[in-house]
Amino acid sequence: MKNFYEWQYGLRDKINEVNSRLLQAIKTDQPYLFEMSKYTIDAGGKRFRPLLTILSYEISCNEPYDSILDLASGYELIHTASLIHDDIIDKSKYRRGRETLASKYGIDNAIVVGDYLFAKAYELGSRYGKVVSKVMADGSSHLAEGQIIEALNIGNLSLDIETYNKIIMNKTAYFFSACAEGATIAAMAPDNVRDKLSKFAYNMGMAFQITDDILDIVGNEKEMGKPTMVDLNHDVITLPIIHALSHVTGENKRTLVNILTGKYTDSDYKSKFRDILFKSGSLEYTFKIAKDYILKSVENLNGIGRSDDLGLLMDLALIVVDRINESGVI
Numbered sequence: 001m002k003n004f005y006e007w008q009y010g011l012r013d014k015i016n017e018v019n020s021r022l023l024q025a026i027k028t029d030q031p032y033l034f035e036m037s038k039y040t041i042d043a044g045g046k047r048f049r050p051l052l053t054i055l056s057y058e059i060s061c062n063e064p065y066d067s068i069l070d071l072a073s074g075y076e077l078i079h080t081a082s083l084i085h086d087d088i089i090d091k092s093k094y095r096r097g098r099e100t101l102a103s104k105y106g107i108d109n110a111i112v113v114g115d116y117l118f119a120k121a122y123e124l125g126s127r128y129g130k131v132v133s134k135v136m137a138d139g140s141s142h143l144a145e146g147q148i149i150e151a152l153n154i155g156n157l158s159l160d161i162e163t164y165n166k167i168i169m170n171k172t173a174y175f176f177s178a179c180a181e182g183a184t185i186a187a188m189a190p191d192n193v194r195d196k197l198s199k200f201a202y203n204m205g206m207a208f209q210i211t212d213d214i215l216d217i218v219g220n221e222k223e224m225g226k227p228t229m230v231d232l233n234h235d236v237i238t239l240p241i242i243h244a245l246s247h248v249t250g251e252n253k254r255t256l257v258n259i260l261t262g263k264y265t266d267s268d269y270k271s272k273f274r275d276i277l278f279k280s281g282s283l284e285y286t287f288k289i290a291k292d293y294i295l296k297s298v299e300n301l302n303g304i305g306r307s308d309d310l311g312l313l314m315d316l317a318l319i320v321v322d323r324i325n326e327s328g329v330i
Helices: 004-010 012-025 031-042 048-060 065-090 101-105 107-126 130-152 161-186 191-218 239-247 250-260 269-279 282-300 308-327
Strands: none
Touching: 004 012, 004 308, 012 031, 012 048, 012 065, 012 107, 031 065, 031 101, 031 107, 048 065, 048 161, 048 191, 048 308, 065 101, 065 107, 065 130, 065 161, 101 107, 107 130, 130 161, 161 191, 161 239, 191 239, 191 269, 191 282, 191 308, 239 250, 239 269, 239 282, 250 269, 269 282, 282 308
């Protein structure tokens, strides 16, 4: 099976066109605003969301994909704006191997750029009519709702799986689903195709966020272009931690709680934390949940038919969990 970079390389023409459309979208008479916006766009990224939008559109109709580039770019701008705000909240210094916008240009400017990208995104989405605009707006609303639910549960060692799922479905899964749904509406796809692709994207989004939570613990910082243990350092409780808290006992349980509450002061707290999650089976358990969501997502594609684009979506779903296999730690 292809890894993500091989898969992405096969779609390089689409990615280049998205990148070009993004730069067109952020043009402004204010040179400094353009400079900061371009700095963020030029940082790159996986372009998961616009590619998901384009492939969903191509599966749904026979029109050329350039018809959906504005919507695909709009979704990417929303994602990028949300990352700018995330970095401010997390006080992150680096993302994608370079300084964050807030670190380089200041928090005040970063907030303005985030707001500007949101505005440009909705302008792009509005070109596809009221229904698509509503889908895009709802996806963005869910992002905010997920962020607030997460914020209300910072450091909550009693966080349950149901609430965790509510956080990640709002922060990630609903937005993935909105990408596919917006594309199918623009393509005037049959209801069954719209439903299947939306559910595919939702389940893939759940798996994507869960694997991200794993990689935050065991990932390679150089390969990811961002630091690990961000969740731990910001008291964010994720699925591996929820599982470990209910399965670890004795001295390991006390150590884990002390690490999570900042009472473990030894310098090896990160390696100790990682070791406890490994030995408790919590990382393996979490990976299984992610794989279950991927199986659901692939099943959602049944009955749509066969096409190269459908195969690319299936590959993308499998690549989401293969990121963990490539890390070689589970």
